[in-house]
Amino acid sequence: MCGIIGARVEGDATPFLLDGLARLEYRGYDSAGIAVRTRDRALTVSRSTRRIDVLREQVDALDRDGLTGVGIGHTRWATHGAVTEANAHPHLDCGRRIGVVHNGIIENADALRTMLSAQGHVFRSDVDSEVIAHLVERTLALEPDLLVAVQVATAHLEGSWAIVVLDALSGRMVAAAERSPLVVARAAAGDFVASDVGAIAAWADTFVALRDGDAVELADAWVWTSGGMIVPPPIPQPSPFAAAALDLGDHADHMAKEIAEQPEVVAGLLDRRAAAVADGRLWTDLGLPGFHRLAVLGCGTSLNAGAVIASMLRSTGRVPTDLIVASEADRAVLAPGTLILAISQSGETADVLRALDRFDGRFPVLALTNNLHSSLARRADAVLDAHAGPEIGVAATKTFTAQVVVGVLAMLSALVTSGRIERRQAQSLVGEMHRLPGLLEGAYQASATRIPLLVTSVSAATGFLFLGRGGALPFATEGALKLKELSYRWAEAYPAGELKHGPLALVTEGTPVVVVDNGEPRLQANIAEVAARGGFVITIGGDDADIPAVGQEAGRRRLRAARSADRLPGLDAWGPLEAVVPLQMLARELALQLGCDVDKPRNLAKSVTVE
Ligand code: M6R
Numbered sequence: 001m002c003g004i005i006g007a008r009v010e011g012d013a014t015p016f017l018l019d020g021l022a023r024l025e026y027r028g029y030d031s032a033g034i035a036v037r038t039r040d041r042a043l044t045v046s047r048s049t050r051r052i053d054v055l056r057e058q059v060d061a062l063d064r065d066g067l068t069g070v071g072i073g074h075t076r077w078a079t080h081g082a083v084t085e086a087n088a089h090p091h092l093d094c095g096r097r098i099g100v101v102h103n104g105i106i107e108n109a110d111a112l113r114t115m116l117s118a119q120g121h122v123f124r125s126d127v128d129s130e131v132i133a134h135l136v137e138r139t140l141a142l143e144p145d146l147l148v149a150v151q152v153a154t155a156h157l158e159g160s161w162a163i164v165v166l167d168a169l170s171g172r173m174v175a176a177a178e179r180s181p182l183v184v185a186r187a188a189a190g191d192f193v194a195s196d197v198g199a200i201a202a203w204a205d206t207f208v209a210l211r212d213g214d215a216v217e218l219a220d221a222w223v224w225t226s227g228g229m230i231v232p233p234p235i236p237q238p239s240p241f242a243a244a245a246l247d248l249g250d251h252a253d254h255m256a257k258e259i260a261e262q263p264e265v266v267a268g269l270l271d272r273r274a275a276a277v278a279d280g281r282l283w284t285d286l287g288l289p290g291f292h293r294l295a296v297l298g299c300g301t302s303l304n305a306g307a308v309i310a311s312m313l314r315s316t317g318r319v320p321t322d323l324i325v326a327s328e329a330d331r332a333v334l335a336p337g338t339l340i341l342a343i344s345q346s347g348e349t350a351d352v353l354r355a356l357d358r359f360d361g362r363f364p365v366l367a368l369t370n371n372l373h374s375s376l377a378r379r380a381d382a383v384l385d386a387h388a389g390p391e392i393g394v395a396a397t398k399t400f401t402a403q404v405v406v407g408v409l410a411m412l413s414a415l416v417t418s419g420r421i422e423r424r425q426a427q428s429l430v431g432e433m434h435r436l437p438g439l440l441e442g443a444y445q446a447s448a449t450r451i452p453l454l455v456t457s458v459s460a461a462t463g464f465l466f467l468g469r470g471g472a473l474p475f476a477t478e479g480a481l482k483l484k485e486l487s488y489r490w491a492e493a494y495p496a497g498e499l500k501h502g503p504l505a506l507v508t509e510g511t512p513v514v515v516v517d518n519g520e521p522r523l524q525a526n527i528a529e530v531a532a533r534g535g536f537v538i539t540i541g542g543d544d545a546d547i548p549a550v551g552q553e554a555g556r557r558r559l560r561a562a563r564s565a566d567r568l569p570g571l572d573a574w575g576p577l578e579a580v581v582p583l584q585m586l587a588r589e590l591a592l593q594l595g596c597d598v599d600k601p602r603n604l605a606k607s608v609t610v611e
Contacts, residue, residue, distance in 0.1 A: 009190030028605030029075035036071035081126035093137035201241035329355030347374020479583030517541025
């Protein structure tokens with residue numbers, strides 16, 4: 001969603017601002033802008049409702065000689081107010097002295113706008129963020145210190161904000177945050193502020209994340225305040241975004257690279273975590289109380305990853321689980337003894353954070369996130385790091401796989417600690433998980449050869465069905481989500497047994513029906529139901545499948561013998577994780593054949609910070 005960049009460098013700030021904005025593009029945006037201080041102490045502002053490249057052309061046409069090294073920039077993903085240049089950030093005060101970029105939502109913006117208008121302030125946009133510029137302007141009339149003025153102004157705000165305020169007169173720049181991420185960094189090139197470490201990865205090796213209530217002046221010596229008191233600046237952390245992580249290497253796009261990285265990510269996670277599972281250390285180190293029930297909270301792909309983890313916990317440990325769509329959490333009723341597992345790759349998803357507000361500290365919260373500095377990580381009682389590395393494609397791929405693996409390992413460890421499974425059983429289950437990198441790699445290779453041709457056969461279809469049973473169902477759901485977000489085709493996932501209760505009406509000659517075949521014997525009847533109506537069945541499964549990507553032949557045999565999908569040991573109980581690889585590749589290939597941008601699907605954002 002919205003992104004912030006600010007720079008305080010020698011020379012001209014615009015190349016830094018534009019490069020930073022380009023690195024924020026992956027978050028999703030529909031307008032962008034920058035404001036740079038000029039030598040004669042004014043603000044030069046450029047905004048565009050088109051791509052960053054267009055903004056770059058606009059900026060190139062400026063007289064750059066008069067510009068200084070102090071500036072701010074923003075990518076906006078419209079929520080309140082249409083996509084117009086006037087609504088794009090930075091926003092200015094009446095005197096065009098103060099420039100502001102803002103992420104978050106000012107909930108009392110209407111009341112503030114009425115109050116400020118009554119005092120003579122003139123608004124130029126429809127957006128809530130503009131009130132901040134006028135509040136700072138009003139405060140500066142009485143209080144000349146920008147840092148204090150920003151703190152006074154933010155005291156009037158309700159909601160969430162990450163802001164950077166630039167004063168053209170003094171050249172001072174202040175950043176402040178409340179329930180919205182913001183980081184600052186000192187690098188050889190100068191000082192930077194950004195909503196996302198990735199935006200400044202090219203210049204900064206370390207960074208400091210602002211905490212709620214912090215306000216910082218980026219000056220020769222940073223002045224750091226917390227809750228209004230001056231405090232020493234926190235120690236900088238190493239940036240997780242090594243510049244190399246942003247290179248595509250031989251891959252055509254970030255999504256392709258991130259799909260291919262999954263075997264390596266999982267191998268790394270097993271190296272890091274597997275040894276601490278069977279003796280319970282992975283769980284006990286989290287310092288959480290025991291639990292009788294698990295409530296998984298998340299959205300989109302993270303919720304699907306949670307469904308896999310929950311499926312493992314039910315089948316292996318017989319622990320009851322709830323799956324809570326975060327945006328619907330106000331209707332959830334949790335039983336005493338419940339642990340909340342809140343899953344979010346970004347850790348900034350507003351629906352998840354608001355859902356936790358509603359549970360109001362009554363249940364312990366374990367966060368599973370790819371961002372240890374996120375709002376979610378900060379407010380949870382314990383945190384599991386997904387350790388997937390930077391994921392730039394808007395569609396979640398390797399973070400899904402990493403979340404599943406870390407979540408399963410942690411829950412296995414909890415099962416040992418609570419005596420629900422024996423240490424030896426945990427050891428054997430973890431042993432089986434060591435097959436995962438090979439299974440993922442095998443699935444990747446099989447898909448690379450088969451998927452392009454298969455997709456050519458279905459690229460004209462307007463809708464797709466995805467089916468699975470038992471442990472395979474969350475993967476079918478994830479496959480349908482991936483396909484719709486990337487290719488803009490309708491796609492729905494169903495438990496295969498539900499087909500005959502309605503969705504079968506959708507199947508006509510050539511309707512593509514993707515089946516995640518985990519060996520469940522009853523799937524064959526469901527496949528026959530589709531084929532009898534002329535549906536185009538694509539099976540992802542074992543050796544006899546259209547895409548032979550599920551390496552569970554032994555499991556399949558056991559499944560057929562057991563005839564019960566919830567009594568299986570090991571990977572068969574909650575897999576096939578490797579099926580996600582062909583599902584991701586199918587969605588990507590279809591999107592490419594339809595001419596869609598796979599790294600930046602329309603209307604979507606990497607970090608969804610609105611409810
Ligand atoms: O950052 P989060 O994991 O909380 O994001 C949740 C969803 O917005 C996200 O998974 C979304 O569904 C992705 N675009 C899926 O690829």
